[in-house]
Amino acid sequence: MRANKVPTEEIKREPAAFADRVTSDGRFGRAAEPGRYRLVVSRACPWAHRVVMVRRLMGLEDAVSLAVADPVQEIIEGDPHWVFTEETGSPGGRDPVLGVHALREAYLAAAPGYDGGVSVPALVDTGTGHVVSNDYDRLSTDMAAEWGPLARPGAPDLYPEGLREEIEEIGEGVYNDVNNGVYRTGFAPDQERYDAAVGRLFARLDELEERLSARRYLVGDHITLADVRLWSTLLRFDAAYHGLFKCNVRKISEYPALWAYARDLFQTPGFGDTANLDHIRAHYYRVMTGINPTGVVAAGPDPRGWLTPHYREELGGSPFGGGTAPGPVPEGEQVPPIG
Incomplete structure (x- = not known):
């Protein structure tokens, strides 16, 4: 289904057309x-x-x-x-x-x-x-x-062999109910399928809130692919999915643990320094004319919230495990700073 068409059937994702490894x-x-x-x-x-x-x-x-x-x-x-x-x-x-x-x-x-x-x-x-x-x-x-x-010296192990099964198990639920769940909610063609999708989405977010209340990262004691997969959706949630996609039971900023977790990662090199909230809002609100026919772009939320203290370090763990943070963003790849 194209984003500029009014939804008439449930969104389906096609397999990758090109998949050389x-x-x-x-x-x-x-x-x-x-x-x-x-x-x-x-x-x-x-x-x-x-x-x-x-x-x-x-x-x-x-x-x-x-x-x-x-x-x-x-x-x-x-x-x-x-x-x-x-x-x-x-x-x-x-x-x-x-x-x-x-x-x-x-x-x-x-x-x-x-x-x-x-x-x-x-x-x-x-x-x-x-x-x-x-x-x-x-x-x-x-x-x-x-x-x-x-890879650079000190690169983190984002996919540790001993944790891969758990990473994939967490990832499957996050993909079905959160990553793809926001789209299934936003492009639901009728009330019944909307109710089912939004119910699964927030049930999974509630489950993740509980999990992240007691641990800094989703799997293990440092960043893994499980965090990368979830965070890409959390970043866009309040800015686009909450309003435009009718994922409005709660905002991520209304979940104490999830919002602190999201801010922790935003403030970690590799996450917030690759995020462009202006591009996110422009794309979702201007392109998705099937559900936003005016193309009017929402002004909020205030991005400065991403820079507030999170206190997640009190839970232990460290972002890069035995590795180190990446260096400065290369010339020409910087995103607009929040300030």
């Missing part, structure tokens, strides 16, 4: 080589944001370059498409590395005649201009666990 040893056919790939994202998209966070936490900025699409998709032949514009650092409206205006050009380069959806994130081979993968979950997992030799 990239690993340090190339055992699936593609090797992680410095400079070979370009990651195309939107700062607005929660699925793309996961990969951006992992890339930064692992220190892979020099290994894989970043291309940021405009948060407001352009309508091309009746469909919304991710495009590059002057406003997002692409002179002449073309990505300076890939030479394309619309991401779909890289999809078509890989598969002429492709007529499916075009999504971010997309990993593109800079040599051929072909999309390699738009599988956000596999991209983030592989960058966390399979790009090791290219």
Whole structure:
């Protein structure tokens, strides 16, 4: 279902159209080589944001370059498409590395005649201009666990072998009821399916509130992929999902533990320094005309709340475990500061 259409059926997510795996040893056919790939994202998209966070936490900025699409998709032949514009650092409206205006050009380069959806994130081979993968979950997992030799010294172990089963178990519930649950709620075609989706969403948030009341992170004593997956939705919740998607039983800021947890991560390098709330609001309110036909963008909430003390360190644990924080955000990748 397209975001600019009035919902008539329950939202369904199609499998990734391109799913080549990239690993340090190339055992699936593609090797992680410095400079070979370009990651195309939107700062607005929660699925793309996961990969951006992992890339930064692992220190892979020099290994894989970043291309940021405009948060407001352009309508091309009746469909919304991710495009590059002057406003997002692409002179002449073309990505300076890939030479394309619309991401779909890289999809078509890989598969002429492709007529499916075009999504971010997309990993593109800079040599051929072909999309390699738009599988956000596999991209983030592989960058966390399979790009090791290219990662920075002190990079955290975001996917510890001994915790993977628990990470995936938590992740499945978070995906079904929260990550995708907000969309199932916002695009519910009737009252019955809305009630079911919003009920599951807040039941899961209540469960997460209880879990995070006694521990700093979702799994283990430092940041893992479980936190990355949940936080991408928490960041957008009060700014977009609460009002626009009718996820309005409670705000995240009304959950004591979840809101403190969300602020703790926002203030951790790799999270808030990859977040652009202006892009988030612009995308959701201007693009999703099926549920917001006026395109009027909401003004709030006040982003300064993200910078207030959280006191989560009292629960123990440390963000990076035995590792260290990533260094400064690379030139040209900074997001507007909150102040």
